Amino acid sequence: MSDKAFSQQVISTIDKKIEFYNKEILVKLLENYRLLHTCVKNLIDALVQKSIIKPDPYKLEKKISDIEILPNEPFVDSERALVIGTRISDYEGILDFVSTYYKFSIENLTFPKIKKFVEFNNTFNWHSFTVSSPFANTRGLAILLNEAKYNAPSMTVSMINDTISKCDKVTKNINITLKELSDFQKEVYKAYVRKDIFEHPKFSEEKANQSVESEIAEIKKLFPGVMGKTPYYSALIEEIANEDLGPDKEKRQAAVLEKIKINESAVQKKEKQVDTKEYLMQAVLALSGLAPQFETVLTKINENHNLIQSKNLSFLGKLAVALRKAFNIPEPPVIYNITITEASTGAKIRDKIEFQQFTELLSKKINFLNSFALRQSTAFQKIQTSQPEKILEFLNKNVLEAQKLMTKLTALDEFFKSSVSTDKKSFVKGLKMELTTLKNTLINVNQHKADYLSYIEEQTQMQKLGIKNEA
Structure with a gap:
């Protein structure tokens, strides 16, 4: 040559x-x-x-x-x-x-x-x-x-x-x-x-x-x-x-x-062996990563709740708390008035959180997310055997629920910060870092979903054009 x-x-x-x-x-x-x-x-x-x-x-x-x-x-x-x-x-x-x-x-x-x-x-x-x-x-x-x-x-x-x-x-x-x-x-x-x-x-x-x-x-x-x-x-x-x-x-x-x-044959072989469901299972694993983050949040909001309640209790109130603990009597419900800001419009919406009910919901969510955190777990394998459409539905449902929880947690964070005097603000456990981490985790989940949907769309278009991936 x-x-x-x-x-x-x-x-x-x-x-x-x-x-x-x-x-x-x-x-x-x-x-x-x-x-x-x-x-x-x-x-x-x-x-x-x-x-x-x-x-x-x-x-x-x-x-x-x-x-x-x-x-x-x-x-x-x-x-x-x-x-x-x-x-x-x-x-x-x-x-x-x-x-x-x-x-x-x-x-x-x-x-x-x-x-x-x-x-x-x-x-x-x-x-x-x-x-x-x-x-x-x-x-x-x-x-x-x-x-x-x-x-x-x-x-x-x-x-x-x-x-x-x-x-x-x-x-x-x-x-x-x-x-x-x-x-x-x-x-x-x-x-x-x-x-x-x-x-x-x-x-x-x-x-x-x-x-x-x-x-x-x-x-x-x-x-x-x-x-x-x-x-x-x-x-x-x-x-x-x-x-x-x-x-x-x-x-x-x-x-x-x-x-x-x-090496064209290697490329074609790779294309033929793409496991589209793995995109979704990576999203499922990423979703389970919310569990330890929500656990940290739960610990902090419980500490903030105790701080607020101790501030508001009189001597008789503290005595009543001690007696309820001694006789294993449930605490009366505590309701916090929060202000939720709509992300899309910026509109302010008043809402109420029954604190014990909310923390119980958060605890259940943590246990649920932890159940499929490992590939060898029964819950993970059960999800893996589902059809891709069902897995996608599962992901969309849980991402939406997590976003709603984060919206309420953001409002609750602001409520706790505004409910104490200036000299006590340093004792309030802020959630800004945890909320950012939660948001990034959901971005990661959505990225895996997007990769899956992008690949499926690409394959659909190729089929319409009569193009096949064959080794």
């Missing part, structure tokens, strides 16, 4: 493979980061629920606009909860940014960016996750999660172990993809040099064709003016010249074409 024909074939194939990466490989990479984000949120919720770490009070003020490398320096044991609590919160915040806002494309994932992603992925070593890890973050988090498992229900212990295992598996998959992407980016870089410099009017084929050294010199002369801010990688430029003029150029050219070809 002539050098010119080889260059044209490389450029054409690279363009097609870039499209393949953007539509297939990088979409899967994004899905893996979303799964990692969900897992990390579940671990944080488990630690917060056991009061081992506290939610980061500055989380909402931190503006994340890029991947950041987090510190991994040692710390004294007495500061473990504070340091690890902050670092894993920052780690989760960056994962949230990556999962929600980052554009995964060949153009964005340059060599420096890939290196940064790999370094970020090493914030915690999920593969060797032990209390004796030489890495401060991994060791510290492992110790805290062991504390969370101590005397915890078997379901919680299984959830933590399963989540760590998932973090290990998904991080491996991410790093494998990034390694393959780094190798592919080398070929993309070389193809762009061929396209932009070899086809430039000032490029002299006659001079370049004299020797490997001559082609390198001709590329180097035009590189700054033609390639702009693109870094000059001498090793890759040498590869280009050797592929064109080296003594083993035929072998090198064959190796390049083999490396950049798209």
